[in-house]
Amino acid sequence: MKLSNNQICKQIAEAESLPTLLLEAIDYLRLLYQEQSLSELQLQKRLAEIYREYGRAALQIPQGSHTYWQTEEELIYGAKVAWRNSTRCIGRIFWETLNVRDLRHLTTAEEIFDAIVDHLYQATNGGNIRSTISIFAPVAPGQPGIHIWNSQLIRYAGYRQPHGSIVGDPEQAEFTELCQHLGWKGQGTPFDVLPLVIQMPGEKPQWFELPKEAVMEVPIAHPDYEWFAELGLKWHALPAVSNWRLEIGGISYSCAPFSGWYMSTEIAARNFGDEQRYNLLPVVAQRMGLNTRSKLSLWKDQALIELNRAILYSFIACGVKIVDHHTASAQFMQHWQREADAGRIVPADWGRIVPPMSASTMQVFHQEMQDVCLKPNFFQQPVPWKRESSNRPSIPSVFGDSQPKQCPFR
Ligand code: ARG
Numbered sequence: 001m002k003l004s005n006n007q008i009c010k011q012i013a014e015a016e017s018l019p020t021l022l023l024e025a026i027d028y029l030r031l032l033y034q035e036q037s038l039s040e041l042q043l044q045k046r047l048a049e050i051y052r053e054y055g056r057a058a059l060q061i062p063q064g065s066h067t068y069w070q071t072e073e074e075l076i077y078g079a080k081v082a083w084r085n086s087t088r089c090i091g092r093i094f095w096e097t098l099n100v101r102d103l104r105h106l107t108t109a110e111e112i113f114d115a116i117v118d119h120l121y122q123a124t125n126g127g128n129i130r131s132t133i134s135i136f137a138p139v140a141p142g143q144p145g146i147h148i149w150n151s152q153l154i155r156y157a158g159y160r161q162p163h164g165s166i167v168g169d170p171e172q173a174e175f176t177e178l179c180q181h182l183g184w185k186g187q188g189t190p191f192d193v194l195p196l197v198i199q200m201p202g203e204k205p206q207w208f209e210l211p212k213e214a215v216m217e218v219p220i221a222h223p224d225y226e227w228f229a230e231l232g233l234k235w236h237a238l239p240a241v242s243n244w245r246l247e248i249g250g251i252s253y254s255c256a257p258f259s260g261w262y263m264s265t266e267i268a269a270r271n272f273g274d275e276q277r278y279n280l281l282p283v284v285a286q287r288m289g290l291n292t293r294s295k296l297s298l299w300k301d302q303a304l305i306e307l308n309r310a311i312l313y314s315f316i317a318c319g320v321k322i323v324d325h326h327t328a329s330a331q332f333m334q335h336w337q338r339e340a341d342a343g344r345i346v347p348a349d350w351g352r353i354v355p356p357m358s359a360s361t362m363q364v365f366h367q368e369m370q371d372v373c374l375k376p377n378f379f380q381q382p383v384p385w386k387r388e389s390s391n392r393p394s395i396p397s398v399f400g401d402s403q404p405k406q407c408p409f410r
Helices: 005-014 020-035 040-060 072-084 092-097 109-127 170-182 226-231 264-271 281-288 299-317 325-341
Strands: 099-103 132-136 158-160 166-168 196-199 206-208 217-219 234-236 244-248 251-253 377-380
Touching (some): 020 040, 072 092, 072 099, 092 325, 099 109, 109 132, 109 196, 158 170, 166 170, 170 196, 217 299, 226 281, 264 299, 281 299
Antiparallel strands (some): 158 166, 196 206, 217 234, 244 251, 244 377
16 A cells, blocks of 8 residues: 555654654754755655655564665755754854765775775865765664774874883874784884774774875974974874764764864864873973973963964964864854854853863853754764674674674783
């Protein structure tokens, strides 16, 4: 029996407990059609189509395999709204300009790697950075998804030394050992770009070296202190988060790396300043000749400012797009106003939005925020090499089944 669209929608509306996937699909499609000023009739038509596809998938494949394939339009708008809903991001005023790359058709790790190299070129754009997301095939129900093991497409290795110190980025020490275990060899400098580790569903992870030309880097100098360049610091131009799951209308994209441009404090205050990262404040303060024995000399604060000036100065000198925290804060408040005009709230995590220095000098500090989770959105995923594989026999353990289940090389 063939049901009319109206009948199907009536069924959907009347169903007491629709499967979560369909409920999510309905929610998202309502949002999409309303925000794009599409008609109720068009919405009903599309919902009926999804409902049919979902039912058909249920007939073809056994138990729990129901799903639907999103249109390109649904995917593109969903990715933009996922950014708009990202409670930790201060740069959301630009959400509508996101460049969305639909790469759902790619099926091998090699193809995905090539597409990611393209992403780096397109997004970096010679320094005039464009916010970009690359979306690979969705997670099939009941199956493992595609995973990038790196937390970001570009990160520097951290090498644990015999006596416990770390050369490079301590945050990457565990992942670096894993890469070495897979057969990668780094140079051992503080700024070795890590390889990309890609895992296809049910397969072992594969690593790929990123081509040097695809990774733009900025050597760090200071507008006033000539000695600053002697520290030999640099940072990559493109921040590209690669291990979060994108969820749109109930469909999960486990591999959807997205990139924007940096806010200076991300590098200067956190990546360089944090004690558990490059821990450069004592080094800079000493070179500045500050009194590092007394906390009340505020040497940390002074060094922090100069590190930030160095990052901004160097990125601008190299023609690489970057934003300072004062401008970013002002843009966020403008976004807040625009969203209010559109009848929406800006869900936000105050602790993540307020920049990590000079907080009270910015309007965001004085703004009350509601930290609510709206969808579409990005979600953290379990660390791939710590994912329990014993209860999922379909996924072969990464290094063979005789190996321990936790961190595979310890
Ligand atoms: N904070 C991260 C880093 O330092 C990047 C996170 C995303 N940042 C961005 N501006 N899009 O690498």
